[in-house]
Amino acid sequence: MIYDVKHETMSREELEVLQLERLKKIVHYVYEKVPFYKRKYDLAGFHPDMIKTLKDIQKIPFTEKSDLRDNYPYGLLAVPISKLKRIHASSGTSGKPTVVCYTEHDMEIWKDCCARVCGQAGLEPDDIVQVCFGYGLFTGALGMHQGAERIGAAVIPASAGNTERQVMLLKDLKATVLVSTPSYALRIAEIARKLGYDIKKDFSLRLGLFGSESSSEEMHAEIAKQLNIFTTDNYGLSEVIGPGVSGECYKKNGMHINEDHFYPELINSDTLEPVKPGEIGELVLTTLTKDGMPVIRYRTKDICTLDYSPCECGRTTVRMSKILGRSDDMLIIRGVNVFPSQIESVLMEIPEIGSQYEIIVTREGNMDKLEVRVEVADGSLLTDYKKLMDLHQKVQHNLRVILQIDALVKLVEPLSLKRFEGKANRVTDLRKKN
């Protein structure tokens, strides 16, 4: 279902008029209300009056995660604290979290945008939705919870952890929709099998909405097969709003960005210039409507492509590709750019190995070493040592084809790699910085 027909199917011309009007308003608004933006813009020689067309957004200085951290906790608020209705926080790598604040108005936008994402995925009012994100400061759980409720579905706030119990709830409460991270969906399938369930017969699941970590097409295919569901990807980040920024429709050819609220740009992370249409770049988002803590030209560090052609589903909003990597996560190994997502897509195509993996990067002398650990899942490989060697070589070969560099592949025992219930962290870079 299309939740907001007016805004999701607007013509490009109409949408751009709306975006420009909102952009002018929000830039003036932060310039007046948030001293941080005024200082920054004055210093850069930018003034809100300089916005005449949408293209003029390129004149505005970027906002970065460090700006949010430096202004912890309330430095970027545009309203008095008394106006806030909800405060969330994202996990910080350097101790302090980044705080995100919502006014009543922001909460409405958030719920609407999450409802749109649910609608895009194909969620219906009579669905029973089990949310297996950790509830709490993390925006993912409550965001999707509110979106599903707004569609009219019943929500099971199962939260994360205790997977055996999750499996029991899924089965007994006849949940039809699963909301989780993609890696947790695989974990659920693994435990369900271990408990002896026949997923086709014993479960009522039909649809999965996966987010909060990037995942490859192959991983989705694997989840679809194991849980016997239709899978969709969605994207958001707490600094901008949480989930609700974009989501896949049933055509599965990109995630529709709720462009009337979040204005997207793609830039080259090094030159900071816009990339050419169709090229890969870092996603930069501007919140056009939030009034509690707007962010202007926020550098997400997420790498993707954008497709402006209308979608067969009827929506006209721009579609972003799956996240191809993080500009931060990109590993430079022997001078070659390697995204962990590339490694994942290679591994997912090889059925004899499990769905978990670990990437370890070390340096010996001046030589970078890339090690990939995978679990041997298929018992039939053990009849003959040669079969194991062949598998080993196949993994190594396929990685070389995609990455253009050699990886050291390590076959390990089943269930011996780390399992993740929230965001998966499969990369360990042991090289000393500098």
Place this chain on the structure above:
Amino acid sequence: MKVEQIAVFLENRKGRLCKFAQVLYDANINIKGMYIADTTDYGILRVITNDNEKAVKVLKENGFNTTVTELIGFKVSDKPGEMHKVLKLLNDHNVDISYLYSYSEIGSNQAAILIKVEDNEFVSKLLIDNKVEPFIEK
């Protein structure tokens, strides 16, 4: 003549072999024969126990990847030339042996030999026809 063997994927990391033996011990399963080649990172451990079905079950429960394979087992006398006689027979009939190990019981003047071949039916018949004494698990 056919003997069931369990193959177990084993990482070459401290304590894994010991853990494997511990799992069987905890389930009160006796190891009758065992074979592992030296490898770098991982290997296949081959083992025959007094209760393979139970062994597979407890090994799986403890996260080991296992599979059951059928081998051919025969006996040879503890004398020079006895082993050669059988191997020559197999060689003459173009039977490839992918691996071989022996399974011995102290106090016996015979050794039990286990081999992995492509065609179990053919090799069983060949050995029986040539009066090689089959090894039958007790």
